[in-house]
Amino acid sequence: MGLAEQYLLPFLNNHWIEVVASCILIYFANLFLERKGTNSSKVPVNEAMTNKSLPSRSRGTQNVIKKGGVGDDDEEEEEASNLVEPLWPDDLQHVPYPHIKLAPEESLRRSNEFYELMNKRRSVRFFSSDPVPREVIDNLIRTAGTAPSGAHTEPWTFVAVGDQEIKKEIRAIVEAEEEINYSKRMGSQWVNDLKGLRTTWVKEYLTEAAWIILVFKQTYGILPDGRKRNHYYHEISTALAGGILLSAIQNAGLVTLTSTPLNCGPQLRTLLNRSSNEKMMLLLPVGYPRHDATVPDLKRKPLDEIMAVV
């Protein structure tokens, strides 16, 4: 005689009603807890960009509108869908787009030239401490601010750090977290994949480079009356601004090291007095390269490996 027949079946026979009742009880308790938001960290946050199907209005509302696009944190968006004044008046003027039409040969020449310039870009870890004028940094950030954004919300903040003491504090925060990242969080595959590039958790460049530019996305806007304004697609918009910033840095003869220090965001936000709607996306030391700077001898993929033509 099996265990099931000996114990389980008689038990269920006598007590099935209690078992069913408990199940129902737990099911509703679970539902209730989810509504209270205690499970909110389990909700997927970037549905909009991964293009999963959005079969119903409610799902679309929950994941796309309420959250304002890609990569939001859930809790802070909860009230964002209260209707506020439209961003632009209905009768916003539309004006001629001023442009001079280039000949195709001129487009070709310019596209070649820009490729040659950008192809010299490398992530550099060795900076000279030569000063970079504040006006140059202003221009770089002005340029990044020309990026397109969802409904023209311009959901970004750039913090330029030139103060040596603050740079030291940033370095201390990043090095402490990076040591844990390398030794515990990243795991052996990631650490092995980086070994040839000779990156470590020691980041001298954070105190050597003339400036550090930190790029924050604004996950929502704040209206004068304190209500929240949706920032559609703030994640991709701010990242595109970051790409334009990299172009501007390269064009100005400066170098940077594109970094996204894992787990440092909240501490850096506090250090730099940023508001709770601002989330760090990129940390870029910016300056002139040291005369003896080296880079790993990497090649880029050939065009046919990154491009398909239809």
Place this chain on the structure above:
Amino acid sequence: MGLAEQYLLPFLNNHWIEVVASCILIYFANLFLERKGTNSSKVPVNEAMTNKSLPSRSRGTQNVIKKGGVGDDDEEEEEASNLVEPLWPDDLQHVPYPHIKLAPEESLRRSNEFYELMNKRRSVRFFSSDPVPREVIDNLIRTAGTAPSGAHTEPWTFVAVGDQEIKKEIRAIVEAEEEINYSKRMGSQWVNDLKGLRTTWVKEYLTEAAWIILVFKQTYGILPDGRKRNHYYHEISTALAGGILLSAIQNAGLVTLTSTPLNCGPQLRTLLNRSSNEKMMLLLPVGYPRHDATVPDLKRKPLDEIMAVV
């Protein structure tokens, strides 16, 4: 006498052991189901970039390494953490970084010039059908491919569509989904916020522009033996490449409209025969502007609203 005293307390008194047993049973069933991955869509996918705390190794491994960075889909990453050959040999050569040091005045002049160029960029919805040479498109994509990427994995694919029939099919897919987006998925706040910009679900520019460039992120790489290779930070890396692409388009005297069509990704991936590790991030019509193109009369935020200096 309350309901609790009349029914609940006697019930619990007689049957508490069954209730506790059921709870334990359901708890373990739940755990088991989560391990099986049936709940995987609830796992947060962009922890790395939102910088939530990662207290333990296992959480770091689950969310960052296994998923290869930001914005992955969960299900397809499950085996990605099996150890594979490191990306680069340990003894990868490091070579001098070739550069000519610019004088600060020269950096300033160039940064000004580039700002003036990029500040003329606008999202344009009216394209001339004048052809754009294939060589120009090649150069634009070559330039985008100079972007930095996590561990230099170059996790991107650019699909350039010049064929008029395929452009028509893309337009049909996008317009069908956008009509549903505007009428059902986006909700009234979003639709109101766009009204002044006069965007609709009708996208003539998709068949008017000489080219459409679609930017796909590769959520993982595929090794010759079929195993998966982690693509760290593929989301932000590909978006940065997108920003550089926008700079290159503007520099070549061309225009585009930066779009992230909601819900069209899977259909476009199928239409263009892309592999399952490729996810659409951006769809960019590229060409010369129509002579009578108009743009909404928007201003950009002044520098002090997007920049802080420390």
